[in-house]
Amino acid sequence: MNQRQTVDERGGAGRPGKNGDGAERHEEIHRSISDAIIEHRLRPGARLREDALAEVFGISRTGIRKILQRLALEQLVTLTPRRGASVTRPTADEAKDVFDARQMVECGLIPEIARRITDDDLHELRDMARRERQALKSGEQSTAIRLSADFHARLARIAGNATLADFVERLCSRSSLILAVYGNPGHLGCESHDHDDLIVYLEAGNGERAQAFMGRHLKAIEASLSIVEEEAEAPDLHRIFSD
Amino acid sequence: MNQRQTVDERGGAGRPGKNGDGAERHEEIHRSISDAIIEHRLRPGARLREDALAEVFGISRTGIRKILQRLALEQLVTLTPRRGASVTRPTADEAKDVFDARQMVECGLIPEIARRITDDDLHELRDMARRERQALKSGEQSTAIRLSADFHARLARIAGNATLADFVERLCSRSSLILAVYGNPGHLGCESHDHDDLIVYLEAGNGERAQAFMGRHLKAIEASLSIVEEEAEAPDLHRIFSD
DNA sequence: TGCGCGATCATTGTATACATATCGGCGGCC
DNA sequence: GGCCGCCGATATGTATACAATGATCGCGCA
Structure with missing residues (x-):
């Protein structure tokens, strides 16, 4: 890009068109x-x-x-x-990596989030949690799954670190894929009230409890998966017919 | 230009294996x-x-x-x-985000690294650190910078989490860019002996000291930067001429 | 002589055409 | 009757052609 050079003095703010x-x-x-x-x-x-x-x-x-x-x-x-x-069909290893990464990053961000969270943030988070509950109740699984991922991503963004927030967002997207492969029908991802509980801790400024809760929350999701190596591709014929 | 004038004989079985x-x-x-x-x-x-x-x-x-x-x-x-x-010309905010992210992830990985590191790993890390020192001594800054980033990335990979390792690798690449913009010439990034010290702690199985050292190491790099908002684009004329 | 304005050019954005590799079916051969 | 190999269909990989847009520069006018 051009670092110096004229900034196209004509109007400055007047972007001629939606160039993109x-x-x-x-x-x-x-x-x-x-x-x-x-x-x-x-x-x-x-x-x-x-x-x-x-x-x-x-x-x-x-x-x-x-x-x-x-x-x-x-x-x-x-x-x-x-x-x-x-x-993408995530492997069991990838699933584990993703949840370990979420454990490290999402929990690690909680203290900063607790420090910086505003009333507007709380309001928006509550709204997202409410819509998620509603979607769950009315059986719109697709919407609920997306809202859940959105919730985690939105939360991470409060910490003010765009790089880590982007990372969390991608981890949440991949988690959705993981749920699709290893999740049990009926029990999808986050418990319906978990997010609300988390909001309560954050609102109370209790970063430590919020962090511990996030840790348990993620562990609970991971534990709810049935991670069994499908071994669908390239079955090990040698092993199968070895005896 | 480099048109491949291969025969149009598509049935030709004898294609040399240039598939990938x-x-x-x-x-x-x-x-x-x-x-x-x-x-x-x-x-x-x-x-x-x-x-x-x-x-x-x-x-x-x-x-x-x-x-x-x-x-x-x-x-x-x-x-x-x-x-x-x-x-890319990283902004000051991005620089801060990147180093905060590194602090969280690289330090967070150290315990697992200390647990899993093998003799082969130690050997390779020592070799990389040696080559880095050598490059520094002989004035090959370019090589030293890359080797330094490679060292951190290689270290992260030992933890066995590909997702987090990839993330660290990208953070290190971006750190190189940040050094190019905000670094002081002559004092580039990692101190020449820091990586060797880190290896010593890891070899001794002293995860806690290694973790603390990594934290100081990253802080030191960050502190060595002269992060001044260049403000190259769109200078705030109002502020400049306000009085 | 300086500035606004228009033409030309350089560079990217998009679409299409062509070559190539893989997959599934079919016929011949064993 | 079953297996191997060929062949067409399908879809991707690559290059090139064309279009659009922003930048540069020269020219005319005040």
Whole structure:
């Protein structure tokens, strides 16, 4: 970029046009696909054909490829050379890594969050928790799952560290995938009242209890998974037929 | 240009196994650019024109764009719509975020690292630290900077959590950029003997001391920066001429 | 002589065409 | 009758062509 140089003195504030309209479109498509994955409307393993996506969203394959690559770097889709894209199917190891990482980062952020949280934050968090409960009650699992991930991401952002907040957001997205593969139907992710309890601790300024609670909360989610190595691909024939 | 004038005989069975070379080639180019940025051979703000890169590496702009996008997601380059790519110039806020994140994650990983570290790991780390010292002594700053980042990344990987290790690796890359902008010449990043000291603590199985040392180590790097908001873009004329 | 304005150019954004690799089916051969 | 190998279909990887946009620079006018 240009560090010095004229800043285009004409008007300064007057951005002529929404110069990024194409980019915004891409952003929108990215969100569409991302949401569909997080909400389990696209299950792990589902193939994402470029042609089909291009037709659905009305752009050419070039743009789709760009979006798929971004999704791949976010580890929501897997790009197999010459085979195309599919929704990532997290392994058991990855699941463990993700939850360990969440344990470290989300708990580590709580003290700073407790220090900086404002009334507006509390209000918004309560609203998100309420909508999540409501979605759960009315059986909209997809919405509830996304709202749960949103809650954790929004919470992390309060700490004021954009880098860590982005990281947590991605971890939450991946957690959604993990729930889709290893979660038990009926018992999805966060307990319905956990988030509300967490808000109470934060509102009381009790960072330590909030931190401990977040730790238990994440452990509870992880414990609710049935992590069994599916071994669907490349079964070990030697081991199976060794005797 | 480099049109492959291969025969159109698509049934030709005798294709030499160049199946994955394209992807590997891209990986290689990514590494090349990434290293150049981390080693400060490409300074923050440097423009990266697609045509030029395409010509240098002998592929078309399509491949270059893919790589630039990946670098953008890693926050090593900044993609400005309609303006192209340039090496990211981290802001002071970003610098603080990155070092806070490193403090949390790298220190948080130390206990597990101390638990799992093997003799092979120690050997390799010692070798990296030695090469880093050597590079410093012989004035090869670029190499030293990269080796320092590699050391931290390699250390993090010992903990066995790929997700967190990848995160640390990216944080270290960004730290290199931060050093390029805010670092004082002559005093670059890690002290020459710090890494060796850390190895000693780890070898002794003294996780607590290692953890404390890592904390001081990172704080020292951060403290050595002259983080002054450059304010290069959009200087606040009102403030400057207010009196 | 300085400034506004318009044309040209350079560079990116997007789409499309072509080459290539993989997958599934089918026929021949053993 | 079953297995191996060929072949077409499908989808991806890559390059190139075209379009759009912002920057640069020269020119005319006050």
